Amino acid sequence: xxxxxxxxxxxxxxxxxxxxxxxxxxxxxxxxxxxxxxxxxxxxxxxxxxxxxxxxxxxxxxxxxxxxxxxxxxxxxxxxxxxxxxxxxxxxxxxxxxxxxxxxxxxxxxxxxxxxxxxxxxxxxxxxxxxxxxxxxxxxxxxxxxxxxxxxxxxxxxxxxxxxxxxxxxxxxxxxxxxxxxxxxxxxxxxxxxxxxxxxxxxxxxxxxxxxxxxxxxxxxxxxxxxxxxxxxxxxxxxxxxxxxxxxxxxxxxxxxxxxxxxxxxxxxxxxxxxxxxxxxxxxxxxxxxxxxxxxxxxxxxxxxxxxxxxxxxxxxxxxxxxxxxxxxxxxxxxxxxxxxxxxxxxxxxxxxxxxxxxxxxxxxxxxxxxxxxxxxxxxxxxxxxxxxxxxxxxxxxxxx
Ligand SMILES: [Zn+2]
Numbered sequence: 001x002x003x004x005x006x007x008x009x010x011x012x013x014x015x016x017x018x019x020x021x022x023x024x025x026x027x028x029x030x031x032x033x034x035x036x037x038x039x040x041x042x043x044x045x046x047x048x049x050x051x052x053x054x055x056x057x058x059x060x061x062x063x064x065x066x067x068x069x070x071x072x073x074x075x076x077x078x079x080x081x082x083x084x085x086x087x088x089x090x091x092x093x094x095x096x097x098x099x100x101x102x103x104x105x106x107x108x109x110x111x112x113x114x115x116x117x118x119x120x121x122x123x124x125x126x127x128x129x130x131x132x133x134x135x136x137x138x139x140x141x142x143x144x145x146x147x148x149x150x151x152x153x154x155x156x157x158x159x160x161x162x163x164x165x166x167x168x169x170x171x172x173x174x175x176x177x178x179x180x181x182x183x184x185x186x187x188x189x190x191x192x193x194x195x196x197x198x199x200x201x202x203x204x205x206x207x208x209x210x211x212x213x214x215x216x217x218x219x220x221x222x223x224x225x226x227x228x229x230x231x232x233x234x235x236x237x238x239x240x241x242x243x244x245x246x247x248x249x250x251x252x253x254x255x256x257x258x259x260x261x262x263x264x265x266x267x268x269x270x271x272x273x274x275x276x277x278x279x280x281x282x283x284x285x286x287x288x289x290x291x292x293x294x295x296x297x298x299x300x301x302x303x304x305x306x307x308x309x310x311x312x313x314x315x316x317x318x319x320x321x322x323x324x325x326x327x328x329x330x331x332x333x334x335x336x337x338x339x340x341x342x343x344x345x346x347x348x349x350x351x352x353x354x355x356x357x358x359x360x361x362x363x364x365x366x367x368x369x370x371x372x373x374x375x376x377x378x379x380x381x382x383x384x385x386x387x388x389x390x391x392x393x394x395x396x397x398x399x400x401x
Contacts, residue, residue, distance in 0.1 A: 010109035010117070011227070012139025013050050013184055014191040015215070017149045019227045020049045020104040026232030031087070032239045041097040047155040047181065048101020050188070054180025055172075062165050062172045063180070067106045068315050069282040070344060072238075074164050075099050080242055087242075096242070098157060103238055104231045107317065111230050111278065114311040114318040115222025115256060116211070118271050123210035134211050136191075137204040141212040142224060143195025151189045154181035221256040221276070230254045230278055234317075237280040251349035252337060253317070254278040259355045262362035266327040275321040275335055275357070281343035282317060285310035293321055294336045303327070315344055332358045 011019070027033035036045060055063030065071045076099060083092040120127075120134055127134070143149075158174035165172050194200045205212040214220040233253040240248045256276040257264055265272040275295075295303040309320040321335070334356050341349040 010135060011105075011112045011224075012135045012142075012191060013053055013187045014139045014143050014149050014195075015112070015135075015224055015227075016049050016053075016105050016108050017046050017188065018142060018146060019108045019224050019231055020045055020101055021149075022225060022228035023104060023231040023235065026229055027235065032235065035087070035093050035096055036100060036235065038093070038097075041093055043152050043155055044094045044097035045101045045104075046149070046152055048098035049105050050184035051098070051102055051156060051181060052105045053187075054177070054182075054184045057183055058176065058180055060172060060176055060180065061170050062177065065165065065168055065170050066102055067109060069106065069317075070315065071164070071168050072099060072102055072106065073345065074168060075102070075160070076238065076242055078160065078164060080244070085243060095157060095160065098155075100235055100238065103234060107231050107234045108227045110312060110316060110318050111227045112222050112224075114320065115226070115276060116214075116220060117222070119214075119220065119222070120208065120211040122271050124208050127208050127211075132204075132207045134208050137208040137212045138215050139191045140194045140201060140204045142215045143191045144201045145195075145216050148192025148195045149188050151185050151192070154178060154185050156181045226256075234280065246347070249280050250353075251280055251339075251341060251351055252277055252353045252355075253280045255335075255355045257355075257357045259357075261357045262360055264327060264357055264359045266329055266359050268323045268326045273323065273327060275355075277319045277321065277335075277337060277355075279317045279319070279341060279343075279349070281345060281347065282315035283310055283319070284342040284344055285313050285316070292338050292341060293319075294338070295321075295323070295333050296336075297328070297334075298332045303333070327359050330360045332356065332360065 024033070024037045027036065035041060052063055052066040055061070055066070075095075079087075079092065079095050079099060082095075083089065087093060087096060116138075117134065124134070156174075156177045158177050161177060162172060162174055194204075215223055216225075217223065218225050220226075230253060237249045237253065240246065255278065256274075267273055277293075293305055293308060295305060297303070304324045306322045306324055309322070310316050311318040311320060327333070334354050337349075337353040337355070339348065339350050339352060343349070
């Protein structure tokens with residue numbers, strides 16, 4: 001289906017909407033959680049989440065622009081200026097929900113492509129990557145497992161988006177934005193129905209035997225549940241910016257493995273041995289010096305890293321770090337991210353971040369790893385941290401319905 005292939009860049013749209021849905025329960029209680037968790041605002045959050053891909057099948061430049069932080073920063077600045085920090089009105093909240101949907105989409109694509117798709121390249125190397133879209137296959141697989149997403153009436157705040165796009169150098173009309181949004185709704189419908197058709201689902205699984213069968217759960221870095229966790233952190237950093245609290249934004253949103261993670265594979269040629277760091281702001285990659293990152297073990301031995309790979313280059317949040325040689329087995333390490341990363345908004349990271357990880361196998365059971373009330377959920381196995389944290393605060397991943 002040509003329409004769908006053209007719409008499926010990175011995560012398919014059902015995956016994106018599901019990620020936004022699953023990110024909401026990760027938010028701490030408060031105004032942001034009240035806004036994004038408000039069922040009355042869900043149409044704005046879902047439409048904002050769908051919005052960036054609508055321009056691709058139309059060949060419209062707004063699609064790519066809408067994915068990235070520079071444009072989303074413009075929208076954020078407009079919201080902050082227009083409502084002067086008072087986000088109690090319905091109109092302000094609708095814009096916030098739409099913007100945060102776009103943020104979810106942009107971050108989701110980066111996390112999925114840098115982690116999940118990179119694995120798919122290795123584990124589905126025999127697939128026909130040109131002939132069938134992996135994004136479509138994974139989208140239908142997710143719909144098959146979850147029931148897919150509801151098709152909503154298209155909503156785009158064109159009166160605000162059209163002039164903001166013009167400011168960003170992209171001329172686009174309101175009717176083009178509306179046409180694109182309608183296409184995204186059709187993609188949601190197609191994938192939901194395809195997910196109910198066992199014959200179609202089997203075709204997608206045949207096409208991508210690994211990628212179409214690892215979308216659920218937390219086994220695979222970059223899978224939707226992980227994307228949702230990263231998106232929730234990103235939303236919190238965006239919310240801080242929206243409230244003029246840039247000083248409270250941590251430079252690192254997330255890492256794979258997470259702090260305290262076990263069982264990192266040692267083979268330096270495998271995608272699984274990489275360390276991946278997700279920054280809270282878009283990066284200027286040219287000035288990202290290798291010295292920014294340092295890995296030592298508990299004896300103080302340093303492990304040289306290959307040049308940092310800023311995934312997708314300028315404006316990206318994701319950096320892969322691969323060792324020059326195999327990691328030694330059964331060893332504990334600390335990755336230090338020093339201050340001085342340059343961000344596209346002209347700021348620099350100022351905090352030092354340390355992430356502990358290990359090539360030792362995970363402890364046998366979560367109970368062994370987690371003494372009662374130790375506050376050290378990060379000691380659980382990788383990727384068990386999320387489960388431990390969610391369990392500790394009594395939050396489970398939920399479906400809206
Ligand atoms: Zn996209």
